Amino acid sequence: MDKEDLDTFGERLYSLIYPKHKESAAKLTGMLLELPEAVLSQVLQDEATLTAAVKKALRALQLAPSSEVAHKANDVPESSDSLGEQLFELVDVYNTGHSQKITGMLLEQHKEAVLQLLSDPKLLEEHVNLALKTLKEQNIEETDLSDASEADETDRLGEKLFSLVEQMDPLHANDITGMLLEMDSASLKQLLSDHTKLEVAVQKAQAVLDTES
Known part of the structure; x- marks a missing residue:
C-alpha cells in the first residue's frame, strides 16, 4: 500500500475511532494501519469488524507496557503466558478461524523469534500465512487418511x-x-x-x- 492510500485509510480510521477512544485514538489508528490491506478495507466497511479490531488493539495496548518494562529490565524474565496472550491478540485480528492453533505453532519458536513477531507486523503476517497453509495441508492429509x-x-x-x-x-x-x-x-x-x-x-x-x- 502506498503512503497516499495509507494516509487516506488512517484519516478514515481515526475519524471512526476518535469519538469512542479520544485519548488512545492515534495509537489505535497506528496499530490498525499495520493490518493487511484486505483486513483494513473490511474494518472500514463493517462496524462489527472495526469494533472487534479496536477491542483487540486496546487489549494489546494494555499488555504492551508490561512487556516494555520486561524488555528494559533484563533481570525480569517475560513469562511465556504473557507472550502467548499478546501473540494471540495479534493473530486473532487476522480472523483466520485458527487463532489458537496458529498462536501455538508460533510459540514453538525461540523466545527471541516470538518477540520479533510481536514487534514486526509484516513478519507476523508472513508467519500467520505460512501457519495457515500448513494447517490446510495437514487437514488435507487427515482427510486422505480417513478415506484410506x-x-x-x-x-x-x-x-x-x-x-x-x-x-x-x-x-x-x-x-x-x-x-x-x-x-x-x-x-x-x-x-x-x-x-x-x-x-x-x-x-x-x-x-x-x-x-x-
Whole structure:
C-alpha cells in the first residue's frame, strides 16, 4: 500500500475511532494501519469488524507496557503466558478461524523469534500465512487418511462377508458379496452380526442374479 492510500485509510480510521477512544485514538489508528490491506478495507466497511479490531488493539495496548518494562529490565524474565496472550491478540485480528492453533505453532519458536513477531507486523503476517497453509495441508492429509481407513474397513468387512456368503452360495459368492458391499458399513456390520438378516440379503441378491441370467 502506498503512503497516499495509507494516509487516506488512517484519516478514515481515526475519524471512526476518535469519538469512542479520544485519548488512545492515534495509537489505535497506528496499530490498525499495520493490518493487511484486505483486513483494513473490511474494518472500514463493517462496524462489527472495526469494533472487534479496536477491542483487540486496546487489549494489546494494555499488555504492551508490561512487556516494555520486561524488555528494559533484563533481570525480569517475560513469562511465556504473557507472550502467548499478546501473540494471540495479534493473530486473532487476522480472523483466520485458527487463532489458537496458529498462536501455538508460533510459540514453538525461540523466545527471541516470538518477540520479533510481536514487534514486526509484516513478519507476523508472513508467519500467520505460512501457519495457515500448513494447517490446510495437514487437514488435507487427515482427510486422505480417513478415506484410506474407510477403504480398509470396507476391505475387512468384505472378507468377513465373503467367507459367510461362500458357505451359503459358493457358486455366486463373489457376485453376491460385491452386491452387498454397495451397502453402507453400518448395514454391513448388521448383516455380519445377524445371520437371519444376512440370509435374507443373500436371497434377495440371488433373486437379482437369477433375473439377470
